[in-house]
Amino acid sequence: MAKVEFQIPELQEYPEVPAVELGTMAHSKPFVAKPQFQEPLNFPGELPDDWHDKAIDAMGDLLGKYRSLQVYLDSCVKCGACTDKCHYYLGTKDPKNMPVGRQDLLRKVYRRHFTFAGKYFPKLVGAEDLTKEVLDDWYSYFHQCSQCRRCSVFCPYGIDTAEISMAAREIMDRIGLGQKYCNEIIAKVYKIGNNLGLPEAALADTLEGLEEDVEDDTGVAVKYPLDVKGADILLVTPSADFFAEPHVDGLIGYGKVFHEAGVSWTLSSKASEAANFGMFIGSYENMRRVSMRIREAALELGVKRIIFGECGHAWRVAYSFLNTLAGPFDFLDPDYPVPQHILEFTWGEIQKGTLNIDKSANDDMTLTFHDSCNVARASRMGPEPGGQFKIPRNVIKAVCNNFVDMAPDTIHEKTFCCGGGGGLLTDDLMELRVKGAKPRMEALKNVIEDHGVTNMAAICAICKSQFTKVLPYYGMDMDMIVSVHQLVSNAIILTGQTDGDEEDESADDAA
Amino acid sequence: MSFLTVAFAALFYAATVLLVVGLVRRIALYWKTPAPLKIPTTPAPVTQGGVVLRMIREVAFFESLFKSTKWTWLFGWVFHMALFAVLFRHLRYFQEPVWGPVVWVGPLFKYLAFAMIIGLLGLWARRLFVDRVRYISAPSDHLMLLLLLLIGVSGAMTTFVAHTDVVAVKAFFRALMTFSLSDETNLPTDPLMVVHLLSVAILMIIFPISKLLHAPGVFFSPTRNQIDNPREQRHISDWARKLEQ
Numbered sequence: 001m002a003k004v005e006f007q008i009p010e011l012q013e014y015p016e017v018p019a020v021e022l023g024t025m026a027h028s029k030p031f032v033a034k035p036q037f038q039e040p041l042n043f044p045g046e047l048p049d050d051w052h053d054k055a056i057d058a059m060g061d062l063l064g065k066y067r068s069l070q071v072y073l074d075s076c077v078k079c080g081a082c083t084d085k086c087h088y089y090l091g092t093k094d095p096k097n098m099p100v101g102r103q104d105l106l107r108k109v110y111r112r113h114f115t116f117a118g119k120y121f122p123k124l125v126g127a128e129d130l131t132k133e134v135l136d137d138w139y140s141y142f143h144q145c146s147q148c149r150r151c152s153v154f155c156p157y158g159i160d161t162a163e164i165s166m167a168a169r170e171i172m173d174r175i176g177l178g179q180k181y182c183n184e185i186i187a188k189v190y191k192i193g194n195n196l197g198l199p200e201a202a203l204a205d206t207l208e209g210l211e212e213d214v215e216d217d218t219g220v221a222v223k224y225p226l227d228v229k230g231a232d233i234l235l236v237t238p239s240a241d242f243f244a245e246p247h248v249d250g251l252i253g254y255g256k257v258f259h260e261a262g263v264s265w266t267l268s269s270k271a272s273e274a275a276n277f278g279m280f281i282g283s284y285e286n287m288r289r290v291s292m293r294i295r296e297a298a299l300e301l302g303v304k305r306i307i308f309g310e311c312g313h314a315w316r317v318a319y320s321f322l323n324t325l326a327g328p329f330d331f332l333d334p335d336y337p338v339p340q341h342i343l344e345f346t347w348g349e350i351q352k353g354t355l356n357i358d359k360s361a362n363d364d365m366t367l368t369f370h371d372s373c374n375v376a377r378a379s380r381m382g383p384e385p386g387g388q389f390k391i392p393r394n395v396i397k398a399v400c401n402n403f404v405d406m407a408p409d410t411i412h413e414k415t416f417c418c419g420g421g422g423g424l425l426t427d428d429l430m431e432l433r434v435k436g437a438k439p440r441m442e443a444l445k446n447v448i449e450d451h452g453v454t455n456m457a458a459i460c461a462i463c464k465s466q467f468t469k470v471l472p473y474y475g476m477d478m479d480m481i482v483s484v485h486q487l488v489s490n491a492i493i494l495t496g497q498t499d500g501d502e503e504d505e506s507a508d509d510a511a
Numbered sequence: 512m513s514f515l516t517v518a519f520a521a522l523f524y525a526a527t528v529l530l531v532v533g534l535v536r537r538i539a540l541y542w543k544t545p546a547p548l549k550i551p552t553t554p555a556p557v558t559q560g561g562v563v564l565r566m567i568r569e570v571a572f573f574e575s576l577f578k579s580t581k582w583t584w585l586f587g588w589v590f591h592m593a594l595f596a597v598l599f600r601h602l603r604y605f606q607e608p609v610w611g612p613v614v615w616v617g618p619l620f621k622y623l624a625f626a627m628i629i630g631l632l633g634l635w636a637r638r639l640f641v642d643r644v645r646y647i648s649a650p651s652d653h654l655m656l657l658l659l660l661l662i663g664v665s666g667a668m669t670t671f672v673a674h675t676d677v678v679a680v681k682a683f684f685r686a687l688m689t690f691s692l693s694d695e696t697n698l699p700t701d702p703l704m705v706v707h708l709l710s711v712a713i714l715m716i717i718f719p720i721s722k723l724l725h726a727p728g729v730f731f732s733p734t735r736n737q738i739d740n741p742r743e744q745r746h747i748s749d750w751a752r753k754l755e756q
Contacts, residue, residue: 017643019642019645020643021640033536063544064544065544065545065547065748065750066544066545066546066547067544067545067546067731067733068546068550068732068733068734069542069734070540070541070544070726071731071732072728074537074722074724074725074728075722075724075728075729075732076722076724077652077722077725078638078644078647078648078652078722079576079583079587079634079644080580080583080637080641080643080647081575081576081579081580081583082579082637083643083644083647084580084643085579094645095646098646098647100644100647101646101647103555104647109614113536115720116720117651117717117720117721121651123650124649124650124651124654125649125650125721126649126650126651135755143655149734150553152734153578154575154578154580154589155579155730156569156573156575156576156579156729157725157732157733158552158569158575158726158729158732158733158734158735159734159737159745160550160734163550163616217525284547284548284751284754286756287639288751288754311656311674319741319742320741321549321741323546323741323742323743323744323745323746324547324548324549324745324746324747324751327745327747330744336744337743338742339742346679370683376553377551377552377553378550379553380553380554380555380739382559383556383557384553384740385553385554385556386554388553388554389554413552413554414578417602436746440537446555449524460738466708
C-alpha cells in the first residue's frame with residue numbers, strides 16, 4: 001500500500017454530517033502545469049505580472065458566454081441545502097468543500113467586480129478582492145471538486161458547482177495557472193491520440209495479444225480490429241481499457257458481444273481515447289478540439305455508427321456534447337442514436353436474444369453497482385429518463401444471479417462520486433481521493449456486511465482506477481472492482497466455444 | 512400634502528422604477544447570455560412539456576429542496592407560499608372595486624402572516640444554529656431575514672394589534688398610482704405603517720441587486736430548463752458556431 005501521511009477517515013454505519021473544521025484541506029494542491037504543457041492548449045505558460053486584471057477579464061468573458069455561470073453566481077440564497085451533499089466535505093470537514101463554500105470563492109470576486117452591492121458595500125455582501133491568497137484558495141479548492149453534480153440535484157435553483165469549477169479552472173488556465181495532470185494529458189491526446197501516449201504500434205500489439213488470450217480461453221477467434229475501413233461501428237473507449245485491470249476485461253467483453261451480434265466494428269488509432277479532459281478544465285475550445293478527432297476518425301474509416309465504451313465523463317461529453325462540439329453527424333446511419341453507449345448495444349442484443357448467456361459463470365460473486373456521476377446526473381441511456389440507471393442493472397442482472405443495490409441515498413441520481421473524477425485522478429491528490437471516497441466506501445461496506453456483497457461493478461475508467469487504488473486504504477480488496485462488460489464476458493458462451501474446461505474446473509473445485 | 516406623504520410618494524416612485532428597470536435589465540441579461548452546452552441535471556424530461564412540469568414542481572413545491580433537507584424545505588416553502596398569499600390579499604389596497612377572489616380570501620389569508628413569520632424565524636434559526644449554514648452566511652443574509660420579518664411583523668400588527676386607517680392608506684396608494692396626490696390623500700402618521708412601507712420600499716430597491724434574483728434566476732437555470740435531447744437535436748450557440756468557420 002502507498003505510504004500514508006494523513007489520517008484515513010473511519011467508516012461509519014450511518015452517514016454522519018461532520019461539524020465544520022476550517023482549513024483542513026488548504027494544503028491540498030495538485031502540481032502546476034509547466035509551460036510546455038500549457039502552450040499546446042493555447043494557454044500562457046506562466047502567471048504574468050498583470051494576472052489580476054487578466055483573471056477579471058477572463059471572468060467577464062465567461063460570464064457573457066455561459067448563462068449557467070451568470071445565473072448561478074447571482075441566484076444562490078445561501079439556504080444550505082447543498083452543504084452536506086459533497087463527498088469531499090463529508091470526507092474532509094473543510095467548509096470550503098461545501099458546494100456553496102466552493103462557489104463563494106469565485107462568487108465573492110464576482111460580486112466585488114461585477115455587482116453594485118459588491119462594488120460599494122463589499123463587507124455587507126461578502127465580496128472580496130482577488131488577492132494572491134484568494135487565487136491560492138482557487139487553485140486549491142477548485143481542484144477539490146470532481147464536478148460530479150451531486151449538489152445540483154439538491155439545489156432549489158439547480159446551481160451546479162461543476163459549472164463554477166470549470167469556469168474557475170478556465171480562468172486560471174488563461175492566466176497561466178494550469179493543472180499538470182489534466183493539461184499534460186490533453187497535450188498528449190493532441191500529439192499521440194490518447195491519454196496514455198500509447199502509440200499506434202503498441203496499440204495494435206495489445207489488441208493482437210487480446211485476440212490470442214480470448215482464443216486460448218474459448219477456442220473462438222474473436223477479433224479486436226484497429227483502423228478497419230468500412231467497418232459498421234467505430235468503438236471509442238477510454239485508453240485504460242487497453243491495459244489496466246479490470247478495464248481490459250471489459251474491452252474483452254465488448255469484443256465478444258460484437259462478435260456474437262455479428263456486426264463489423266473497429267477501433268481507431270486516431271481516436272484511441274474516449275476521455276476528454278477538456279471538460280474538466282472547462283475549456284470549450286479544447287473539448288471541441290479533442291472531440292473533433294472522433295468525427296475525423298469516423299469520416300476517414302467510413303463507419304455507420306459510433307459506440308462508446310465504459311467511461312463516465314467521456315459518456316457525458318459523448319452523449320450531451322458531441323453533437324454540439326463535432327456534429328452534425330448526418331453522414332452516419334440515422335437509424336441509430338449518435339453516439340450509442342456500449343450498454344445500450346449490449347442490452348439491445350440481450351433483448352433480441354442473440355447472446356447465449358450462462359449466468360452461473362458469475363455465481364462466485366455477489367454484485368453491487370456504482371452509478372458513475374457523469375452517467376447518472378449528466379447523461380442518459382436508452383429512450384427513457386433514468387435509463388442510465390436501469391440499463392446497466394438490467395445487463396448485470398441478465399448475466400449474474402446475485403445483485404444487491406447499495407442504500408437508496410447513495411445510488412441513482414444521489415450516487416456518490418468515487419472521489420477521483422473531474423481531473424483529480426492523480427497521485428499528488430491522494431489524500432483528497434481517499435477522503436473523498438468515504439461516503440461511497442461506507443455504503444459499500446454496509447452491503448458487504450449486510451448482504452455479503454463481494455464485488456462492485458462500475459462503468460467508468462476513472463471510477464475503476466480510483467477504487468482499485470483507494471479500496472486498500474479502507475481495508476478492502478482492490479480486486480473487488482469489476483467492469484460490467486467483464487461480467488458479460490464471463491457469462492457469454494461464444495458460438496462454437498469449447499466449454500468442456502469449465503465443467504472440469506468446477507468438478508475440481510468440488511473435489 | 513404632509514411631508515410624510517411627499518416623502519413616501521417619492522420613495523415609492525423611485526423604488527418602483529428601480530425594481531422594474533433593474534429586473535428588466537437583469538432578465539434581459541439572462542435571456543441574452545447563451546447556454547452553449549446541454550447540461551440538464553438528469554434524469555431530465557425529454558420533451559418541452561416535461562420541462563414545463565419540472566419547472567412547475569420546482570417553483571410551486573420546491574422539489575429539489577425537498578430532496579435535500581426537510582426542515583429548510585418546510586420553513587422555506589411555508590414562508591414563500593404565505594408571502595404569495597398575503598401579497599395576493601394586498602391587491603385589495605390597490606383595486607377599486609376589489610376583485611371578487613381577493614375579497615373572498617381576505618378573512619382567511621390575513622392569518623397567513625403568522626405562517627410567513629414562523630417560516631422566516633425557522634430559516635433564521637437554521638442560519639444561526641447550524642454551523643454549516645452559519646459559515647456561509649454574510650451580514651446581508653441575516654439582514655435580508657430581518658427586513659422580511661420587519662415587513663411581516665409590522666404588517667401583521669397593523670391588522671391584529673393596532674389598526675391602521677387602511678382606508679386612508681388605500682387612498683394614498685390609489686392616488687399614487689393615478690398621479691393624483693392631494694391634501695385629501697395624506698398618508699396616516701402611524702409608526703407601524705411607516706415601518707411597514709419603508710421596509711417594503713427597501714425590499715423593492717434591493718431586489719434586483721441582491722440574492723432575491725433567485726426568483727427570475729430559477730427560470731433561467733440550464734440544469735432545470737433544458738430538454739434532455741442532445742442526440743436528437745443539435746444544440747449550438749452563436750459564439751460556438753463561430754469556432755466552426
